Amino acid sequence: MAKELLLLLIFLVLTLGLPSPGAAQLRYNYYASTCPNVENIVRNAVAAKFRQTFVTVPATVRLFFHDCFVQGCDASIIIASTPSNRAEKDNPDNLSLAGDGFDTVMKAKAAVDADPKCRNMVSCADILALATRDAIALAGGPSYAVELGRKDGLSSTAQSVAGKLPQPTFSLDQLNSLFASHGLTQTDLIALSGAHTVGFSHCNRFSSRIYKPNNGVDPSMNRTYAAQLRGMCPTNVDPTIAINMDPETPKSFDNAYFQNLQRGMGLFTSDQSLFADRRSRPTVNTFAGNKFAFERAFVTAITKLGRVGVKTGQQGNIRRDCSMFN
Known part of the structure; x- marks a missing residue:
């Protein structure tokens, strides 16, 4: 019985580790x-x-x-x-x-x-x-x-x-679950999120973070950044107006996205959750401090994607x- 169980476990490990027939x-x-x-x-x-x-x-x-x-x-x-x-x-x-x-x-x-x-x-x-x-x-x-x-x-x-598709309000658990369903790890998820360094979004996708009840903002968001976003996205603005997701270097594919997360400048809840959650924060910090580490992880992740x-x-x-x- 023990031998049969061992063989079953080996089979599962081998088959789960194989790429899909098409990918192969x-x-x-x-x-x-x-x-x-x-x-x-x-x-x-x-x-x-x-x-x-x-x-x-x-x-x-x-x-x-x-x-x-x-x-x-x-x-x-x-x-x-x-x-x-x-x-x-x-x-x-x-x-x-x-x-x-x-x-x-x-x-x-x-x-x-x-x-x-x-x-x-x-x-x-x-x-x-x-x-x-x-x-x-x-x-x-x-x-x-x-x-x-x-x-x-x-x-x-x-x-x-x-x-x-991932939503702007997703938590790390929700993101991990979705990415894992495609064979992507948490590190892959964080690396691919780094593409937001050249991304843009529309006001209606994050307005709930900058317009909380009683004139408040999402407590995880940098107050100065929130004020800037309010200036670009007033309550009566066209919700389709596009906003750069990286306010620092929006036309450069770099690691500034992760540095922004360290300062509370993630545009989406799903972005900021990568730094707010202790499980993913070390990877964000690594990518923020080492562009080459980010690029290596990104190439691995987008190849798997x-x-x-x-x-x-x-x-x-x-x-x-x-x-x-x-």
Whole structure:
């Protein structure tokens, strides 16, 4: 009996530690024979978009995250709604996604398909993964090798988004539970949250923190910072006005986000909880004091994120138009 129990435990450890079958098929040289120049093509397209607007960076990174967390990294987020189907992008949790992220992928796809050798050979999901890496690097963040071989998903529905994305009010426990469901650790969660250093949000996503009863503010928030936010987001302001999540260096992919948390300048409750909770505070302090430690952890985390729910083989296809099913 003891031997059978031991064998069962070994089996569980081995199987739980394996990546999904789709993720196991991703590789760095996936397009070596079919579209060998794909990385340069995408990089040049992203750089051109970046020269038009810095919003390219946070918009593309956020698009990748929202895509991967709902149905896996399959570009289902880019599908446009039709009269018969309300797509993923039109769920209320995705309505604040900036159009520049979608436009970045569409332009990169067009550039890839302009090469006769590459036409209809590279998935929108892979282009989004590459564009995310390139946008981060353009903002001064780390560059890294991207695993490729994802297929594009075959479904996209608004209802599939429910409960899949982190909310601004989440506690550390809620964040850990959601990220763990995708095989991501607390360290991965904190590192990925660091992308908020180039992020932006809208007033209605955090107004409850700066307008408490009796003219109060969230006690975990820096009072000077709260006053600044009130100036940018008065009670009668358009709730869609965008606010930088890093008030110090909003156009630099650095570790200032973690330094801001140390000073009570996390925009969301979910941000500030990373420093407020004793379980995550040591990691925040490490990243705040060591940019390279943050970058190493971020590359590990976003690589793992890129493996979530990937489609391979007959599970997906390569879309001719990223916004429409074939």
